[in-house]
Amino acid sequence: MGSSGQQVSWKLADHPTLPKGKTLALIVLDGWGEDKPDEYNCIHVAQTPTMDSLKQGAPEKWRLIRAHGKAVGLPTEDDMGNSEVGHNALGAGRIFAQGAKLVDIALASGKIYEGEGFKYISECFEKGTLHLIGLLSDGGVHSRLDQLQLLLKGASERGAKRIRVHILTDGRDVLDGSSVGFVETLESDLAKLRENGVDAQIASGGGRMYVTMDRYENDWDVVKRGWDAQVRGEAPHKFTNAVEAVKKLRENANDQYLPPFVIVDENEKAVGPIEDGDAVVTFNFRADRMVMLAKALEYQDFDKFDRVKVPKIRYAGMLQYDGELKLPGRYLVSPPEIDRTSGEYLVHNGVRTFACSETVKFGHVTFFWNGNRSGYFNPEMEEYVEIPSDVGITFNVQPKMKALEIGEKARDAILSRKFDQVRVNIPNGDMVGHTGDIQATVVACKAADEAVKMIIDAIEQVGGIYVVTADHGNAEDMVKRNKSGQPLYDKSGKLQILTSHTCQPVPIAIGGPGLASGVRFRNDVPDGGLANVAATVMNLHGYVAPNDYEPTLIEVVNN
Numbered sequence: 070m071g072s073s074g075q076q077v078s079w080k081l082a083d084h085p086t087l088p089k090g091k092t093l094a095l096i097v098l099d100g101w102g103e104d105k106p107d108e109y110n111c112i113h114v115a116q117t118p119t120m121d122s123l124k125q126g127a128p129e130k131w132r133l134i135r136a137h138g139k140a141v142g143l144p145t146e147d148d149m150g151n152s153e154v155g156h157n158a159l160g161a162g163r164i165f166a167q168g169a170k171l172v173d174i175a176l177a178s179g180k181i182y183e184g185e186g187f188k189y190i191s192e193c194f195e196k197g198t199l200h201l202i203g204l205l206s207d208g209g210v211h212s213r214l215d216q217l218q219l220l221l222k223g224a225s226e227r228g229a230k231r232i233r234v235h236i237l238t239d240g241r242d243v244l245d246g247s248s249v250g251f252v253e254t255l256e257s258d259l260a261k262l263r264e265n266g267v268d269a270q271i272a273s274g275g276g277r278m279y280v281t282m283d284r285y286e287n288d289w290d291v292v293k294r295g296w297d298a299q300v301r302g303e304a305p306h307k308f309t310n311a312v313e314a315v316k317k318l319r320e321n322a323n324d325q326y327l328p329p330f331v332i333v334d335e336n337e338k339a340v341g342p343i344e345d346g347d348a349v350v351t352f353n354f355r356a357d358r359m360v361m362l363a364k365a366l367e368y369q370d371f372d373k374f375d376r377v378k379v380p381k382i383r384y385a386g387m388l389q390y391d392g393e394l395k396l397p398g399r400y401l402v403s404p405p406e407i408d409r410t411s412g413e414y415l416v417h418n419g420v421r422t423f424a425c426s427e428t429v430k431f432g433h434v435t436f437f438w439n440g441n442r443s444g445y446f447n448p449e450m451e452e453y454v455e456i457p458s459d460v461g462i463t464f465n466v467q468p469k470m471k472a473l474e475i476g477e478k479a480r481d482a483i484l485s486r487k488f489d490q491v492r493v494n495i496p497n498g499d500m501v502g503h504t505g506d507i508q509a510t511v512v513a514c515k516a517a518d519e520a521v522k523m524i525i526d527a528i529e530q531v532g533g534i535y536v537v538t539a540d541h542g543n544a545e546d547m548v549k550r551n552k553s554g555q556p557l558y559d560k561s562g563k564l565q566i567l568t569s570h571t572c573q574p575v576p577i578a579i580g581g582p583g584l585a586s587g588v589r590f591r592n593d594v595p596d597g598g599l600a601n602v603a604a605t606v607m608n609l610h611g612y613v614a615p616n617d618y619e620p621t622l623i624e625v626v627n628n
């Protein structure tokens with residue numbers, strides 16, 4: 070059944086000319102945008118002969134597509150792309166208003182306070198504490214500071230008397246070092262609430278990559294460190310003031326990796342552990358890095374780490390993070406209803422699918438691709454393979470990551486001829502780009518290019534088709550720039566490194582011996598974006614996409 074309650078017709082119409090049965094490799098390079106060539110463009114600096122040769126196919130077999138802002142359902146054109154919205158658009162073939170925007174709308178209209186989720190938690194306000202846990206920045210990828218500010222105000226106006234905020238510092242979607250300013254802003258908001266008689270404080274914190282925000286079960290220790298601080302009030306570092314905590318801990322770590330700390334009172338007692346009768350809200354709208362904590366907060370049977378203390382709380386997510394697991398059961402804003410994804414259609418039409426990445430990106434080509442649903446549509450038609458990622462390192466020390474292994478798995482899947490679509494995410498440009506280490510990112514881009522070659526070579530052998538694209542930019546620009554594009558330096562004369570994604574377009578290339586002659590990119594969809602890829606891929610499998618999908622990027626001309 071579709072979300073409208075109507076029966077979905079899964080049968081796709083045959084493409085008038087394109088054949089079925091060609092093996093198709095669908096390669097997503099994570100964090101691989103197109104930008105002008107200079108020394109801070111790691112893709113340009115790196116040796117990337119495969120991607121360079123694909124570019125030679127422009128304009129018929131290579132073009133750029135949009136991967137940020139409204140093209141992927143984000144609130145404004147200033148919003149950089151990210152993996153969630155990027156893979157959602159790639160997989161769903163339509164543009165959905167994404168979490169960031171849905172939360173904006175719910176806060177602006179006040180509807181957020183009228184829903185089931187808020188009512189549920191607000192029943193604790195009389196006697197208990199409201200805990201807010203999430204990423205503290207204005208990055209807009211996982212959360213936004215202004216949304217937290219509105220929620221603090223709204224909840225206190227609606228009866229929350231005691232509020233504790235458990236912060237996760239960013240430095241990945243925003244500049245490293247910006248955490249101090251965000252904590253200062255939050256502290257001044259909380260001081261205003263205190264003037265109005267609300268007992269509001271920061272209770273704990275830590276860097277997002279070291280505390281709480283792991284994903285796809287790569288390293289439960291990350292979540293445990295957060296749990297100990299947030300729920301038990303225990304951490305190796307204790308401070309009486311959060312600004313001081315972040316300043317001090319930054320002496321030995323960057324924002325992404327700050328160790329966990331708790332705020333204590335003058336008697337060294339933690340000011341805000343989570344207790345029976347409290348309410349908890351995880352205020353990130355993005356799913357992947359909140360699912361693990363949501364499980365720890367919500368599941369009675371839980372064996373991933375020893376929680377020691379399991380308070381009886383009322384918990385709601387900002388959104389529901391997993392539509393298949395219905396996790397969490399309570400949430401403040403309904404998530405986008407990403408239904409009828411291309412993966413589901415193709416499986417219904419007999420397209421056998423293989424998907425693979427390493428752990429840190431595994432859910433991107435499965436969970437995000439399928440509209441934030443975990444699991445298979447039909448296990449007999451699909452195989453998803455996860456290659457374990459390295460744990461406990463920053464990826465600049467292993468910039469090749471598992472690119473080779475992903476390439477090998479895809480190659481073997483292609484050569485087995487058991488699959489019609491072989492879909493991978495190659496993480497290097499993004500994961501190493503986020504470390505801000507330029508030299509390592511150059512190595513990363515070269516490794517990604519080699520993995521692409523391995524897959525394309527296999528496609529050559531079986532007479533198949535390849536589609537190579539990316540989900541958003543990252544490695545193509547590693548410095549912060551002024552409006553005229555010049556690199557920016559900080560007060561001490563140090564280059565300002567850009568660890569975040571970008572607003573750049575990404576390439577898409579098609580080719581392979583199985584590509585029917587006369588197939589080329591149309592020139593009448595100049596604003597094409599990631600959401601146009603699904604219809605394109607359906608065509609290459611021999612089908613016409615459903616009417617409401619964004620138009621295909623290709624046409625077939627007689628030659």
Ligand SMILES: O=C(O)[C@@H](CO)OP(=O)(O)O
Nearest residue numbers: 151152153210241242499
């Ligand atoms: O690491 C992440 O969570 C984001 C950046 O915040 O990157 P991506 O969207 O590429 O997964």
Ligand SMILES: [Mn+2]
Nearest residue numbers: 099100152540
């Ligand atoms: Mn990404």
Ligand SMILES: [Mn+2]
Nearest residue numbers: 100499500503
């Ligand atoms: Mn990223």
